[in-house]
Amino acid sequence: MSDLPILGAAMTLKDVELNRDWLLEKPRDLELQDFVPAEVLCGDWQPLVERAKQLLDGHQGRLGMHGPFMGLNIASADPDVRALVARRMEQALDVAAALNITQIVIHSPYTTWMHNNLDNWPEQRQRVLEMTHQTLDAAVKRAENQGCVFVLENIEDKDPADRRRLVESFNSRAFALSIDTGHAAYATGSTGAPPVDYFANDAGNLLQHVHLQDADGYADRHWPVGHGSINWRAFFARLAGITSNPRLIIEIRDKSQIKASAAYLANLGLAQ
Template structure:
């Protein structure tokens, strides 16, 4: 087992309210942080600047890597309808506006690939390329804006059964502003319930394109977002795969029980995998 000084430092995905609770823990090691207030349409269409100002106050003294979870409710980034694509572009640009206000350098967006796609996307010749083209149409202005403000878009697996499809999609932009995210619970659900490879295979498939990891546990039946240790994710295998990377992805515990997030962190630490 590696010495504690050799293992990565865990971060967290928090809302404004739970950041206030865990502020000291975050600042203690300048842990990576993901703000989860700005994927809500109600927030983005409301007084989001006041929310951002309160978060900035809570982050006084913070020098770690900061990101946000971008909007995702109610849409996919590969819509065939150009009017829908325009709305999606607008929402994601709103997310980047929040990034710029906060000084965030990363925004999570959701993969377009579904379980249905795995079995059906290649039935019709050219369908995979057409999906990629639609994503490019949706994200063209978003990627340009991200590049201009020094922010990465990281594409998170949701239903993805093929660990490589999303990686190839990210690479197709040929931009340092588009990289890859892995959600451990989503990957484990796909493994157990849909026959996808184990979580560490997703890490290996992403390689050094991996810039972001949502750490959450599940039983593999559904998307639990449990604290690490409460499910059946094989954490040693996941962290061994992460240890093979040079990219140093942000490792963010993303769970429903944000109040007790440090219990999940303590489980990973007790395994000697991170601090």
């Protein structure tokens, strides 16, 4: 068997139905995206769990989920907002326990505005860490006991080191890094962030998850891989030096192009 990394994908259960043969042909990792909305987490999600168990019969890859993020800020200055975010994380962990999910993707608190202002007020950098800990400490501890890992995805992050230091501050096997290639490309093209491969270089072995999507450096495109301007050879060269075995998750808008995206990277000799 090839030593090239095996690609997975982010999908809803509806998308799994369309791509099930591809998903099951190898031990491909899957990131479920049905449990993001608050309406789902606050409602009866058990039927979705039962449907997932049926569709994933025979699945040999690792199973993850995208956690809640819409309208949420894990480093909010408002204690009531922090309490709400903490509740959503507990709900996500409930779903993870029901499906034996071992990874939950959540969003970074760092913004472009924050990058330019972190040193504009005394102790602002430390304050971001403290508020994040107040939001997530209990969830991260529960994740440790549950055998699950939260991975922190870059959104507007301009300096990948900020997010890395935040993860390091938890000193927990249940908190690691994620890279979204399209988000990094946006930051490179629109805010002057370093190139996408530099994000992987900074993450090192704290990296346990990657969203693979293509973009043009202007917006969060979620184009099929090969349709944008990302230097995939450079990015995968950085990944080759990382031994933490991150999940490589194709996350594109048009789910009918998942197989084509995987084929593009396979034809470059980068993955399978």
